[in-house]
Amino acid sequence: MPIDAAKALAAEPRSGEISWDRRDVQLYHLGLGAGVPATDPDELRYTLESRLHVLPSFATVAGNGSPGVISGLSMPGVEVDLARVLHGGQSLTLHRPIPVEGSATATGRIAAVYDKGKAAVLVMRTEVADADGPLWTNDAQIFVRGEGGWGGDRGPSARLEPPAGEPTRTVERPVREDQALLYRLSGDWNPLHADPEFAKLAGFDRPILHGLCTYGMTLKAVVDTLLGGDVTRVRAYSTRFAGVVYPGETLRIRMWRQEGAVRVAVSAVERGDAPVLADTVVEHS
Helix, strand or coil: CCECHHHHHHCCCEEEEEEECHHHHHHHHHHCCCCCCCCCHHHHHHHCHHHCCCCHHHHHCHHHHCCHHHHHCCCCCECCCHHHEEEEEEEEEECCCCCCCEEEEEEEEEEEEEECCCEEEEEEEEEEEECCEEEEEEEEEEEEECCCCCCCCCCCCCCCCCCCCCCCEEEEEECCCCHHHHHHHHCCCCHHHCCHHHHHHCCCCCCCCCHHHHHHHHHHHHHHHHCCCCHHHEEEEEEEECCCCCCCCEEEEEEEEECCEEEEEEEEHHHCCEEEEEEEEEEEC
16 A cells, blocks of 8 residues: 555654745745735835735745655655645644744654545645744645545545625736746746646646645735735635636635634636635634
8 A cells, every 4th residue: 555644644754944035035925926016015015125024825835845745745654656646725823923034943744644535635744943933834735546445534524614695805816927937936846837748748738826826825815805914913824725727817716704714715717716725714813
């Protein structure tokens, strides 16, 4: 069996040192489409070093995402074909605001292995701390098709009840034609997001946008629209990747304000509101 759940869960965590500076933060924000209009004071918080704050989803790329998902897939007990791997979901917990510049230790391990019958789900957890203590915890939910069926724990359902009523706010955000090319400079060099021939081999008619780029664009929209532009109010952020986005499309982001949280649904306008992000929750102060 390619996945030995007991061995994977018992494996020693892997640690690595990461660092980032304001240029990494600015590049990440630009990769999400920040800076339009370029002189808007609200956008300058994402682009101008003298006013810079850090969107919490930067945690997914800080230090180029080290130790990273690919590193996790080489952990003891895990031998899988990357062609069968799908990034199913992402969750982030903030322990305190992310500084504009910093260095920290990132420790990665497989926190859970679930048997979904026709697929296995690996929860890859990365905990990041600096000299002052914990900064954030990232969980990546990775589906491995064809690797389930050993009779293990099915794990919790990722599906949430749809939010009731009309959205509090709905906004649309364009995805530039070159957005994936810019976003990949933050560390995700998968050719699926740039090379048309590779995309065809993967079953797509053209390169697709990184799911984590959509993840970041969505959080920015929530912060700017319902949280007064204050990134420090974000406490946690989770989503399930429900579909792809192609550069040049438009994201429709629906938001429902709740007590201490914002529920979000994201779709692609040009493909009949095809689902992109689902079961999305931003917890805030």
